Amino acid sequence: MSSNIEMGQIVGSGPAVMNLAELLATRLLVQGNSGSGKSHLLRRLLEQTGNLVQQAIIDPEGDFVSLAEAYSHLVIDAAEHTEAALQAAGERMRVHRASVVLNLEGLDADLQMRRAAAFLGGMFDVPRAHWYPVLVVVDEAQLFAPAAAGEVSDE
Template sequence: MQQSPQAAFIAPVRPEGDNALEIGTCMELKVFVDLEELLTTRLLIQGNSGSGKSHLLRKLLEESAGVVQQIIVDPEADFVSFGETFGYTVVDAAKFKPSKLASVARKARELRGSIVLTLEGMPIDDQLRAVAAFLNGLFDAPPEHWHPAIVAVDEAHLFAPNGDNGEDKEARKEGQQAMANLMSRGRKRGLAGIIATQRLSKLHKNVAAEASNFLLGRTFLDIDIARAVDLLGMSRADGEQVRNLNRGEFLGLGPAIARRPMKVTVGAVMTVGKAGASKGLTPLPSTSAADMASMMLADDDQPSTPALRVVR
């Protein structure tokens, strides 16, 4: 299909072979991320809750699975399905001390095995210490193991917060430093950071500033829109584009994506997160108020889920 003048002006990348990660469409044309370029220039994904941010991250990781080693930091266990689908090693951080997690990270670099580090259910201070130890373990691997690897961090603002959100001061400092090292010094060690966050204003500026590629989704707060248009090199008047994006739409820019901001509609994925496929509205059970109250207030050792008739 011939490019329109607008598509030519945007100048999207056109990689080939394993370098071509297809993530969606723009003006009915396929949109790609150049994997080799991504490995040296890093990526920041942003989108408010419900924007499709995690879906986009999942699409990128699925497209590059089996092509490059992947190391996924997963605070909500949304990517544990990669264990069954792609054979990744799933590590429950809650079961190990930070020193062991650092050792696991070094071993992952040596063996070049893809891994999902899940942090589900851990207090935030413990998450910060676990992620700092794990990232430092990746970072400290000996030079003979500096093979290319994607390091994807979902909800990155949790581990590199912009300010004090009540975390332990030392734990917060450890997390911020480890994330900064990943994004600023990881390239020479073969580590390509892909960080995803709900809000740019919550993410430490020193971490966000190290990304050269951006996929920015729907956001509504003025402070986040201002940072988004600055990253994309857009005028403040064009900031409404960010506010008006639909779910699954992102503005992409960078050497691995396009030379000018390009609106991307993200394609379908094959795996699902912890919550499964989106259910939309589901019918409520037709239970009387008295029966519902009786079940809710029943002792914990009493069954509380009788067969309920659903009215459709």
């Protein structure tokens, strides 16, 4: 896959493009101050790739649920499911190549971390035969990587 996606415009230079194949083969961290446009950039990336690659969106604040209708993503409300059910959902989304928004809105930080871990664990535990390219986006990733030990349980 060598598909360039347009992310915006460079003043005086034309379109700003990102190579989707390169993105899928590597990692991307979007970092900035509050209000700097991180979520806007992620939304643009998701919109531009919504019909090109499977997506798994970990959404702690419910900001990306609206993508579901436009791109036929399945929305899973993590508050309504057990960790075992979310692990199974992660497995099934890989097997069936479905794009998913995992909505963590309304859960406390510890439950958000546990439910996201269960879902992602299910995604990564499937047999290699079901490993196809998938764009995994974790919004507000700092919520899942505490700065100091002891902020969340070891479990």
